[in-house]
Amino acid sequence: MGRILRRIGRVLNTIWHLCTFAMRIGVGWRTKWVLASSLVGWRYEERIPFFTCRLAEETPLTLRACGRSCQVFLSTAPGNSDLSVLYEIFGRGVYDLTLLHDPMVIVDLGSYIGLSALYFRLRYPQARLYCVEPDPDNYARLCRNTAHLPNLERFPYAIAGGSGRRELYLSSKQTCGHSLYQAEYHKRSVEVECVTLEGFLQRLGGKAIDILKFDIEGAETEVFSNFRAPLPIGCFIGELHLAPRDEQAFCQPFLNQGYEVALSKETFFGVTLFRALKPSI
Numbered sequence: 001m002g003r004i005l006r007r008i009g010r011v012l013n014t015i016w017h018l019c020t021f022a023m024r025i026g027v028g029w030r031t032k033w034v035l036a037s038s039l040v041g042w043r044y045e046e047r048i049p050f051f052t053c054r055l056a057e058e059t060p061l062t063l064r065a066c067g068r069s070c071q072v073f074l075s076t077a078p079g080n081s082d083l084s085v086l087y088e089i090f091g092r093g094v095y096d097l098t099l100l101h102d103p104m105v106i107v108d109l110g111s112y113i114g115l116s117a118l119y120f121r122l123r124y125p126q127a128r129l130y131c132v133e134p135d136p137d138n139y140a141r142l143c144r145n146t147a148h149l150p151n152l153e154r155f156p157y158a159i160a161g162g163s164g165r166r167e168l169y170l171s172s173k174q175t176c177g178h179s180l181y182q183a184e185y186h187k188r189s190v191e192v193e194c195v196t197l198e199g200f201l202q203r204l205g206g207k208a209i210d211i212l213k214f215d216i217e218g219a220e221t222e223v224f225s226n227f228r229a230p231l232p233i234g235c236f237i238g239e240l241h242l243a244p245r246d247e248q249a250f251c252q253p254f255l256n257q258g259y260e261v262a263l264s265k266e267t268f269f270g271v272t273l274f275r276a277l278k279p280s281i
Helices: 002-025 031-044 082-091 115-123 137-144 197-202 220-224 243-257
Strands: 059-066 068-074 105-109 127-131 152-155 158-160 165-169 186-196 211-216 234-241 260-268 272-277
Touching: 002 031, 002 059, 002 082, 002 197, 031 059, 059 115, 068 137, 082 115, 105 115, 115 127, 115 137, 115 211, 127 211, 137 152, 137 211, 137 220, 158 165, 158 220, 165 243, 186 197, 197 260, 234 243
Parallel strands: 105 127, 105 211, 127 152, 158 186, 211 234
Antiparallel strands: 059 068, 165 186, 234 272, 260 272
């Protein structure tokens, strides 16, 4: 009985946090209700039938964070990752940083549909953003969600260890899970253009990068193992999709280049978060 009560307590606590998040970020009661019911539905639809995801089609919603508002088109169609990415970024704060000065240039590798770009724009309105997303469907939604944002450029590339055309394997479980590496849940693929990180950064015209964010679904090792930045980069932040034994090895090149490196476990989603910061930033 005690174990059942603890489990019920954990479920109720999660529902409370999801609803509180929806109340905080949504603008207007319609948006607050749609977000709250959809978030709980996303998390517990099979166990709590009363809650159902209410965004089967792309729905425009107005969100508020960091004292500013923006509009975003979200969906909860089967296999769609919009709500989980929204909560991960705006609710769990996976890209929150404490810096000595506001960043002026941010590179976003693996932009998905633009939720990370919206977060960075709301928090750092003066920054110039460069967003990279290889999947054609996600890229189209990225363009739609960021069309109103100034000082932002989008690139339909995959960042990889070499340049050229490669297969991007499409996840059947989550639209944010497409990868250059095939797994059992990748049922289809699409050919995309790949560029190296060094090559991409050189295209930016020699601008120093304050924040380089990455969420590149397993390509971390091939992108960063031999990476030598062609221009100054103040901070790296991203998710690692590596075996635990490989995470420390991934950190070593950054340590060798004088970065302060930290790994942390995001308990709600079970991902490893990576941060590398130059001490002077």
